[in-house]
Amino acid sequence: MTSTRSVIVIGGGVSGLAAAWELRDRAEVTVLESDAKVGGKLRTGTLAGVAVDEGAESVMALRPEAVELAEAVGLGRTLTDPAPAPVTVWTRDALRPMPAGHVLGIPSDPAALAGTGLLSDAGLARLCAEPDRPPTPLTEDVAIAAYLSERIGREAVDRLVEPLLGGVYAGRTDELSLRSAMPGVAGIAERGEPLLASLRGRPRPRGSFVRGIEGGTGRLPLAVARASGARVLTGTTARALEPTASGAWRVHAATADGPLLLTADAVILAVPAFAAAALLRPHAPAVHRELAAIPYASTAVLTMAFPRDRAGLGALPDGNGFLVPPVDGRTVKAATFLSTKWGWQAAAAPHLFLLRASVGRAGEEHLLDRPDRHLLRAALHDLHHAVGPIGEPLAARVTRWDRGLPQYTVGHAARLARIAEGVAALAGLEVCGAAYEGVGIAACVATGSAAARRVLEGARAAVPG
Ligand SMILES: Cc1cc2nc3c(=O)[nH]c(=O)nc-3n(C[C@H](O)[C@H](O)[C@H](O)COP(=O)(O)OP(=O)(O)OC[C@H]3O[C@@H](n4cnc5c(N)ncnc54)[C@H](O)[C@@H]3O)c2cc1C
Known part of the structure; x- marks a missing residue:
């Protein structure tokens, strides 16, 4: 028996939802998500009538957390391996496996x-x-x-x-x-x-390093949110935190209908570091400074659908796509041949060839300062050089991820230790998410679950006698 009866999770990305899932049946959980939908970087949209991932498109299979969570929330049968293919690098003017x-x-x-x-x-x-x-x-x-x-x-x-x-x-x-x-x-x-x-001398892992979800990885957060039983308030942005005299936390939030005030025994901040920094500024200035100092890189994902019968597509090279080293000075940093990599996407649209390209690394913000159509043009120019004439897409979408990926710069581990020490001094408050111990979905699930367990342990420790 614990004393924690209510927990507010701020941030409905996969980290926050993993925390909500861990707390199911053990606490009354409310998830606050500023966007209209949960999922954060896991977002599946529709292009030319086909489901396409606009953010993350696979989960790490070498560690268990994400795959196990998908199985636990009923998505086990949708887990799928990519077509086997070597990593290919587009460098020195050729695609090289x-x-x-x-x-x-x-x-x-x-x-x-x-x-x-x-x-x-x-x-x-x-x-x-x-x-x-x-x-x-x-x-x-x-x-x-x-x-x-x-x-x-x-x-x-x-x-x-x-x-x-x-x-x-x-x-x-x-x-x-x-x-x-x-x-x-x-x-x-x-x-x-x-x-x-x-x-x-190291043993090589067997099997695929990553797995996908048929229908898109965006299904994962929706399924976790549903299965967790948590109350999920979308369109709700946490603006400020306030400790109460009784040791609880009050959260001031903004919604389209006006301000909302919620109180809970514990709060988990499952938001990017800069958002957590803003919320913690009045309560832990040193933690605020450390969190605010974690840099982020912005990227854009360009998803395109080409008609399969168009001349040139038959000549697409083997493989699931390619990566590009910055030293070669291209606009795209990676391309994924979705219709080759994922059988479910080929089956969903046999008449189309779906492809996604990514643009933007740390220090390449200038590449993203262009309107969508210019970005698409530049990406098509690169793709044309890499794989041959692929023509014009029937449909295309640019999804921008402003400050989408935290950068673990030199000294990150020491910074995390200082953050952990500062957060430990705030009873009933925890942080989790991509900013800390791994940006991949599996690592995010692990931090969310661990934050939830710390909340439960903190509550146990607080029970007198
Ligand atoms: C383009 C791209 C591709 C990627 N591809 C992969 C991949 O293939 N495989 C992989 O493993 N990883 C991938 N990643 C990384 C991975 O997707 C992310 O690191 C992970 O999903 C982050 O989850 P999170 O819950 O920590 O944060 P987020 O997904 O950022 O979720 C945080 C949530 O908090 C909300 N929020 C923020 N502030 C507030 C507030 N004040 N109040 C309420 N809500 C708030 C946000 O709207 C957001 O929904 C990719 C990332 C990007 C950007």
Whole structure:
């Protein structure tokens, strides 16, 4: 038996909904979501009559949290594997598949790169010549590029690792933290082991790294919200928090119908760091500063539907799409051939070829300062060069994710420790979300569940005697 009877979750993205799910049957939960629908970065729309994901399009299958949640809320039968295909990089003017067995672009077998053209001869020679002598064990966090350039050479970082990290974080290796964005590699560095030899000895995971949801990943938040039994108030933006004399929290919210005041025993902030910072400013100025200092990258997802019978499409290359290193100076950072990658999308619209392109990494905000039609034109120009003449789309949509992805820059882990300490001093308040311990859906589910468990534990600890 706990003393927590009511919890307000602010933010109806997958993190907040995972918290609501964890609290089901154990607390009365209200979720406040400022948008008209729950889901946050998980949003499925319709293009040319077909469901398409406008944000996240797959969940990590190498860790269990997201897949288990999908199964628990009744979506197990809709989980689906992508068509098997290697990661392909569009670089040095060609689409070049990456040999299997890499860790975020770091090859475990550099010799397998020979003949792929991914690197110049000099770049490949440098990669294969990782200094034998293990470096001094790393004692503090560094930028990924700072560590990797010394190990495998700058060209391998630019053309192999950078496109992968651009895909996951929309981030740059010169700024992202080795410890937070590549914890496994950081472990090797901290033990002072040689990098490539250590990766070579690792067991390779079997099966697909990611899974999709038939009908779109946007089904996941809707199903979790429903199954959690939580009261979900969409179109409701939390504006301020106020602790009450009895140790509860009051939330001042704004809705289309006017202000709304809600009180609960505990509050979970499941919003981006900048939004949590604003709400915590009066109560924990130091936490506010730390949260406000977490940078974000903006991106745009361009979804396009082409008629399949159009000349040129028959010549589309194999594979599920490609990633692009920033060093090549293109507009698109990635493209996904949705109709090849996901069987359910091909089946839903056999007459169409669905494709999505992403634009925008940290430091590329200028690319997004253009109207939608210019952005589409620039993306089509790149696609034309990468895959051949693909003509004009029948339908297209640009979805902008302003400050969509938090950047785990050098020192992120230490920052998290300071945030955790500051938040722990606020009884009945927790934070969770993509800003903390992983931007992927599975990691977000894990932080939401953990925040909910801390709320329940805090309540238990507060029960006298
Ligand atoms: C374009 C893109 C593609 C991605 N692709 C993948 C992928 O394929 N696989 C993967 O695993 N991950 C992917 N990610 C990352 C992943 O989708 C996100 O990190 C994750 O969904 C974030 O969930 P969240 O709940 O922490 O935050 P959010 O999804 O941002 O949810 C927070 C919610 O809080 C609401 N909110 C904010 N302020 C307030 C307030 N004051 N009051 C009330 N509500 C508020 C927002 O409207 C939002 O709905 C992608 C991200 C982006 C941007």
